[in-house]
Amino acid sequence: MPVGILGVRVQPGDVLADRYELGAHLGKGGMGEVWQSNDLTLRRAVAVKVLLESGIDQEMMERFRREARVGARLQHPGITVVHDFGQYEGQHFMVMELLEGTDLARHLKRHREGLPADKVKGLPVAEALDLVGQAAEALAAAHEQQVVHRDLKPANLFLLRTGRIKICDFGVARTVQATGPLTASGALIGTPPFMAPEQWRGSKDVGRPTDIYALGCVLYALLTGNPPFLPEKESLPALMVAHLEETPPPLRSVRDDVPPHVEQLVAAMLAKEPAMRPDAETVAERLHSPVTVAPPVKTPPPSHPVNKSQEPQPPGSGGSFELAWTGREPLHGFAEEVPAGTSSDVAELIPALWLISLGLVIVGVVELLSNALPEISTSHSQLGLGLLGGGGLFAVLAICCHLAAVYSRRLGQVPSARPGWALYVGPDYIMTTSSTGRREFTWDNIKEVTIRDLQDAVPYRFTALFVKPVRRDSAVTQAPAGWPVPKVWRANDIGHPVCVLGPMTHEQRTQLSQALANHGGARWSRD
Template sequence: MRAGDHLSGRYRLNVRLGHGGMGEVWRAFDTELGRPVAVKVLLQFHATHEELQRFRREASIGARLKHPGITVVYDVGQHENRQFIVMELLEGMDLSQLLARSPGGLPVAEAVGLALQTAEALAAAHGGKVVHRDLKPGNLFLQDDGRIKICDFGIARAADTTGSITVTDRLVGTPAYMAPEQWRGEHVDAKCDQYALGCVLHALLAGTPPFPVSEQPWVLMHRHLEETPPALHRLRNDVPAEIAELVTALLAKHPDARPDAASTAQRLHSIQRHAPGPDSTSTRDATPPSRGPAPASEDPTTPVTATAPNHDTAPAPTQPIVPPLAPAALRHRPRRRALILGSLATASAGTLAALGLTLADSAGTPKKGGSPSPGPSRHPASSPGSPVTLRGGGNAVVRSVAFSPDGNTLASADDDGEARLWNVATKTLAKTFTHKPVNPWPKSLAQVTAFNPAFSTALSVAFSPDGARLAVGNGDGTVSVWNVATGAETTLPYLDPVEWNGSVAYVAFHPSGGMLAASYDAPAFRLWNLSTRTAGTPLTTGDTSWISTLAFSPSGTVLATSSGNGNPGNTTSDGRLQLWDVPSRSNIATLARTNSTLHSLAFSSDGKRLANLRSDGTLTLWDVSARRSTATLAGPGSEITCIAPGPGTLLASGTKDGAVNVWNTANSGSTAAVTTDTTSNCIAFSPDGKTLASGGTNLTMWTMT
């Protein structure tokens, strides 16, 4: 098949997403209904009867089962003697890709949320008399809105069908996730899916299924048939007993001893609802309300993010469970103009002189001129080389920096309104993106910028996970999404310009690339669906402090927000550190009431820890699952101004006096330190941990050796 081919005169093939021995999956466009779709084509002209049966079975089941957790089939057809299926197009990643990013397993709360969604979708399939028979992380697709879809019903069967599960004398399924009765070639029912769900939940928590995938099939068969899986608490001591007990029940050797999907969902819901969380303001059912697929439209020529084979366009965001932000709340919220103008005045007043290196001991007490703290690390402590100044001496202050996923490009957001791309290898300017401010006010642009100098600035930058797009939070309240290759700009508007007061504070891409979180000059933020360029109702913090920073967990199921307020008289407790469930758009915990700065959040690479920087310089580590503080890296007065995540357990911080520290969060020690000659407003680690960048009056970069 070729791009541009039309199937049945209706489905135009655009981009091939994947291929195998039997067929291909394409991103396509339904020209009649004007929507993007996925098309799976069976390529073999002389497909066996068995292959045709599997292909048709997948189409029939997808069309019959109606549940938001099961991939929807729209149509079937034939093109030049080739069978094809038309399905919804999913944006995101499957759970095998997610686990590859988190080899030690996911945070407990995220694993439970994903398993809960899967169990509810399985309950719908089993209620429809369908057994999947090949449930595994690769067939569980995490969309960019945090919702799970069960995919690939090609070897599914009716639950009441009798006879062997072999296909031309071959067992079907994936060895590491197959139930004992599958290995024995017996008739199977819905309980074999439950066993596979137990294997999946084990993998989400421990990083691997109960028995190693690397073992030979006959060894795996013996272990699944005869051996008791290792106890989860021995592999990971933070797994609650009730979760370990549920996994053990799901992995029972006899089918009748396993709970069904509905009761499994109930147990997971109960576990989730009663999860520990000091200072938590709310608990909730993480499973989003059921809904049908949202209509979508697309310009087929628009570049798209990487998409998983055989899946669908991200549906428009659902309405949040939290109350919408009332216009009155926006009108009467505390203003931050004083902060914006004050910070500019401070920078221009020359308060950037170096005051000496600031470190923190294990108790969190700041100390000047200290030595790096020793201690074990998952990554060897690197020594920074000589700093290279990419840009300095100008009038534009660097507000935000970010490395591309491949580490070859550094982006900066600057006070002069431009976003710049720097070649890391040559240390030269590669591109400049300039946004033309959108002025909603009945005054000239000069008058508006004189009143609010931040109006024409670029305030934050973030690369998409594939590096193809750069999001820039603009001072006029809009978000620019730039095509890095072509320089084309897509502008996401501020949805209520009448209430606009300052600027976008932060932007963050979802790990799948299809969603963008943006915070505004308000105690609220929005989640943008980049396929449809739409955003749901703002999600509100519940107080009047504007959100300063947002950060997605590595899996994308949890979003952390920190808020603060620069108005005179505010204290360190004026603000909130909160966790949000992305699928349901709801607040799941308020970890602390604390005033946080910009660039004040950083998840560890496994998503288990969250670092938070308070406005007074206190740097704290939080256990995401337990929702409690575990360590204080630096206390009040440390003069730390920004933080950024590094690979593994590393964390970078910058200070007012130009010190840049690299912390090992595993032991609360500082592993390396350098100094610049200006305040560090923002900092970034390259993905491989080999390069550090700091932005302030200068833009500086170090290569770690």
């Protein structure tokens, strides 16, 4: 049973500060243990971190307070929110948002084999770039508030079930303006495989570039399965020498499907001199740009001068192709805005309906008023009531049309923040990855693949990859990867859209066409 700093037993059912009821014990870290809890006041699930008894001293207490202050100060979707801070019978605790998912250290451990197509260690390239790009955005927000984390590592980056990254554990964070030793004892701060050279030297100049170096180590680890420096004996002296003096193996020498510009970015992030490293905003921007993951497809020269340019290549020949989009690209960069359809047609009826309604009401009122004259028969009164009823009916129709137009416009609105997606074309299958999961379309179940325009319920026309399956099944009833609004699509005579094609360079489009031709053969239709 967990024990507090004063020997007070903390257990499920305890209510801290007459508000936070402890539930399941979630885990234990360097400074505290975390409990799933219930906020009895606001009736919401929260996480409560309780300071541990072991090794408690004034320095650890200050770190715990600092983590709470920093978490409450930084407001960003990529940073864990701190709700409250207090004491329970002398035991300090912190209340945070409850996160559901796993940290990147465990996520990487479960995915060391990567995609079936490449059989390399580490995460798929597109996923790794998206995760670190999100972390860089959150880090940029912290740096803007003059806060430096100082201990970024996969274990401190939490991956929610929604795909969102959260930076956790600001216990050793400090402000940019802070001076003095890193700790009261002058000990080093950080996790050795992810520590920057200035941390190893014990320099006081630990600032924003220190976090960039650590984030570069994280990206290197996500792509290759290991940090850039990990000696076999994992001795601290060897690690220190490596981080201070050695250059890590280039990314593409370890994993050849990493884009060259990503290799250059990571090398810049791991520069020995802090001034040579890019800032967090630049890292996020470069990681969130459209990325061709596979190297260009190269066609070997013919062994004899026979002209085969008109003959289709057999399926499965040539290299693979992968492209990832972040969901943050402006729509005008890859979509054509088109006039609204049904919503605008319905909207045009509204003024006419209101005019008819108003006219009927006016005539009805006149008829009713004229009934007050003795020479007017009661039939006028009945006519007036009928006209008023008709005016009311047209008014109801106008209101219904207005609501229909508003609802239709809402359906057509494209959210500004959209989840990212990716496309992979390989020798065995076409694969898409999006917020709804990963879908595979094997070549033996593809009758035809083509690129066509796609437009439905939104005021934009996209270009999408269509697949006509040999056998129609439930695998092709979902929205295509990258489609901006909820929608269920079903295969028809022209096939099923499986992936929206975001912004692409001419070279990327050429590579995609080559991959489809090489692996699809006669199935690839350029129409």
